Amino acid sequence: MMSFHEHVASCVRRCLPCLFALSIFTLAAANVSAQLAVRGETVYTMAGPMIRDGVVLVRDGKIERVGPASSVQIPASYRTINARVVTPGLIDAHSVIGLAGYLNQPHDQMQLERSTSIQPELRAVDAYNGRERLIEWVRGFGVTTLHTGHGPGSLISGQTMIVKTITGEVEQALVVPAAMIAASVGDAGLATGGRAPGTYAKEIAMLRAELIKAQEYDRKQQSAKEDQRGARELRTEAFVRVLKGELPLLVTVQRAHNIISVLRLAKEFNLRVILDGAAEAYMVTDQIKAAGVPVIIHPTMTRAAGETENLSMETAATLRKAGIAIALQSGFEAYVPKTRVVLFEAALAASNGLSFDQALSSITIDAARLLGINNRVGSLEAGKDADLALYDGDPFEYTTHCTGTIINGRVVSEETH
């Protein structure tokens, strides 16, 4: 009996010998962090104009040099990989994979704990399965960085983190162990079975109460006298980090009026808030812009129903035009497909008002800035992590293939997807 992968590989190999010719020698090379030279007919560095016939030199997991082939000499000891198009490794600004598994059975759905509505102390690192198959799936399309963790579905569901899409244990993959606190306002924040919160107003009231409690807790803990400090409370500590701006509050919120409520809350407590989903954000762009709040927009292909019934495929373009910082995401899927692929979501945004560069930015450098990791990833510049995605054409075209993915200078995927 062949395994699934062998079976697919054998079927595809039979039908697509040319596409697969490359992959035969590559698995052996996959775990070697060698010196690499990636030469692309077109290189989108996202740190300046695109380069025709460009070279990216990689040394010890970092980008050593980027420039046109005419000016960048490839040392003889470097392994050269050729591609039609080279981009920075893609960044999915919000996902739940690794916590939410592809089987969609209770044992692999760890993105939401329902015993109570407010649990900011839940850490994503304690639930991440780095061998989850969906990680490998999205990596096959060029995704190298994921902002993932606790999902929408309760008022405060827990923490998020940032990882590279490396298969293995979480420690190897980690970029930021605690990135944000995930909140939901609107229908997704409501509790069931008569428990609080049962209304939108109650959601905000409960959040205000928690934040006020955290202010008082912090005052006590800061007290000079040790005997006046209370016992440590993990939950309240997490809120203190939100109050201090160490952890932004990532608020999944769709309706315009609920977005306004979140902005009001952010102003009251001077919070760092990032809007997530934000289906009706285009109705309140002035207010979002004035508040200086960035938006991780719902997947472009999100189904228009319920709270998202008025979503628009042009929201990314509208917000970008209004001068609001945006990034795109794969989001959370409860059924089939179990995840979206952020490349395809950006592609559709590119066909609905975003320029090619803007769309690519929304899943590379803009996403990196929004997540605060642009010192490491998001563009091809000397000193940054050597995360690259290779394509055999316009990355956004459905019929283009991702021909390789490189993370920290290692070729992690060289099959054709």
Added chain:
Amino acid sequence: MKSILVQAFALFLLLCATFSQSPGQERARAFTGATVIPINGPVIQDGVLIIRRGKITAVGARASVQIPADAEVIDASGKVIMPGLVDTHSHIGGGSGGDNSAPIQPDVRILDSINVRDNSLKRARAGGITTVNVMPGSSHLLSGQTLYLKLRLGQTIDDFLIRDAEGRILGGMKMANGTNPLRAEATGPFPGTRAKSAALLREQLVKAQDYRDKISRAKGDQTKMPARDLALEALVEVLERRRAVHFHTHRHDDILTALRLAKEFGFRIILHHVTEGWKVANEIALARASASITVVDAPGGKLESVDVSFGNGMMLDRAGVLTGFNTDDYITDSRLFLRAAALSVRAGMSRERALFAMTQAGAQMLDLQDRVGTLEAGKDADFIILSGDPLSVYTHVLETFVEGVRVFDRANPNDRLYAVGGSGAGSGQMLHIDEIERSEEEAGQ
């Protein structure tokens, strides 16, 4: 006063409905200069499509087609024209079939539950879909009768129906196996295992055979006829291959079970989703079953769809299986139906076969291949005008025509709202008025 207005409005609706029943203009319309993809032949550069009275009258290169002197000529240069898309499996219209009382309900018709004013129909037109098989769900072994629709402009379900020469409303029968019809606590009438699922279906089909034989033995003698049974009556249509079975099935073993039942009872079968079809492609080809694939962006979400592959279409097509696609809307978005073909091409299917799968293959599955699915003289004037390559992400459906009537126009702000979304896209009732006005306008052309 109010009631007079209501009556006037009702009369207006009636008039509109009457107009939309007799589609098409007396005067020919010629679309010129487009890249025409007729499906049944090679792509035509600088092509001409001529329609009249809801039918296609000519298709070809500009030099080879005579444009009637009185024809209205529409310049479509720089654009692409292809047949309207055929979606072989959708849930637009918000209908539902069988209830929780039994796992097998052949008497239930989705016809009796579709809301044609639902926004999902507008979105389907925006995606270039002109013919659609609307199905009840898959949480039953047999959830009811499906319905084939043309996405005409219309006010009631009757305006959308497709009928055969005898006036019979066309549709299929929805069956399902695998996990969806199973109930973990199988204390009621629903099955708890796969073998039980097959046994329950066989039991009903055997009853239908008996019913059919009794009718046959009665030779028209009313005193010997069995009492009329709506469920068995519908199943007799299945046995006699007058009603095709649309069989929801994912896993390779479930696919073979469906084929086994089709062989035993002789029904015509279209396999739906067929997620693991690529594993048993030769068996499907040998059984002469056809396959309607739902292309989704990632594996999983349910245990049976863990082995999703974009290569499914390519592998089934190469094995000789009649292969088409579906949206399974709301699982995938009707507006983005062309992605199914494009992602299959990404995985190795040829462009020609992928576009055939979106159109004529679907038409064949619905037994409508003589009316829709290609651009050729004599067929219904169901076609779409695209801004470019149908497989490109940057391409938009600009206009959709059903039987010569333009049912979607991206340049119209109301239509555009459904194509891209936006404020008000969630509540369609107001904008339905616009559609009524358009029906009148189109009918007057």
